[in-house]
Amino acid sequence: DARVTQTPRDKVTEMGQEVTMRCQPILGHNTVFWYRQTMMQGLELLAYFRNRAPLDDSGMPKDRFSAEMPDATLATLKIQPSEPRDSAVYFCASAEDLNQPQHFGDGTRLSIL
Amino acid sequence: QKEVEQNSGPLSVPEGAIASLNCTYSDRGSQSFFWYRQYSGKSPELIMFIYSNGDKEDGRFTAQLNKASQYVSLLIRDSQPSDSATYLCASFSGNTPLVFGKGTRLSVIA
Numbered sequence: 286d287a288r289v290t291q292t293p294r295d296k297v298t299e300m301g302q303e304v305t306m307r308c309q310p311i312l313g314h315n316t317v318f319w320y321r322q323t324m325m326q327g328l329e330l331l332a333y334f335r336n337r338a339p340l341d342d343s344g345m346p347k348d349r350f351s352a353e354m355p356d357a358t359l360a361t362l363k364i365q366p367s368e369p370r371d372s373a374v375y376f377c378a379s380a381e382d383l384n385q386p387q388h389f390g391d392g393t394r395l396s397i398l
Numbered sequence: 399q400k401e402v403e404q405n406s407g408p409l410s411v412p413e414g415a416i417a418s419l420n421c422t423y424s425d426r427g428s429q430s431f432f433w434y435r436q437y438s439g440k441s442p443e444l445i446m447f448i449y450s451n452g453d454k455e456d457g458r459f460t461a462q463l464n465k466a467s468q469y470v471s472l473l474i475r476d477s478q479p480s481d482s483a484t485y486l487c488a489s490f491s492g493n494t495p496l497v498f499g500k501g502t503r504l505s506v507i508a
Binding site: 318327341387 | 429430432440441442443444447486490493494495496498499500501
């Protein structure tokens with residue numbers, strides 16, 4: 286079965302460090318999404334791309350977060366500098382298009398100390 | 399603002415019973431609806447999607463859509479302890495991504 290692949294699975298780092306999370310979408314999917322999930326807020330959409338073009342990143346703090354898609358097989362989410370409040374599980378998902386079901390990766394569990 | 403509302407639960411049902419999970423949405427333009435299951439510590443997994451009013455059945459799962467009432471539900475027949483998870487409802491309308499509810503936690507008691 287085709288899967289969305291995320292790395293790393295777990296990341297623990299100190300406040301102020303740069304964090305980079307990577308995602309390989311399912312081949313042929315042209316839409317990629319980044320989500321953050323916490324117990325309090327649930328699943329929050331941070332940013333999404335269609336055909337590698339960023340469509341909306343209004344869900345993420347612009348001063349420290351950035352999302353890019355350098356090619357069709359790689360999406361990245363960076364946090365610099367990281368803060369303890371960024372601790373959460375970050376999911377990447379991909380879909381054939383906006384109106385199609387999204388398929389989620391296993392997530393990156395991020396802990397900022 | 400487009401919203402999808404779900405009762406957070408927990409919803410507790412005995413093994414073998416029917417579990418009924420409900421979801422309401424605010425955007426009348428919503429066109430399609432998706433149900434995801436998320437086990438603790440895991441990622442959301444698509445169970446079903448529905449576009450048309452009425453019922454859609456897949457094995458033990460039935461999705462029900464009533465666009466006039468802006469209401470979507472997921473029925474799980476013959477509930478098993480392995481169905482214990484959080485169920486997320488999501489809606490799609492127009493050229494924006496899925497809007498997710500916060501999920502309902504289901505507990506099936508053996």
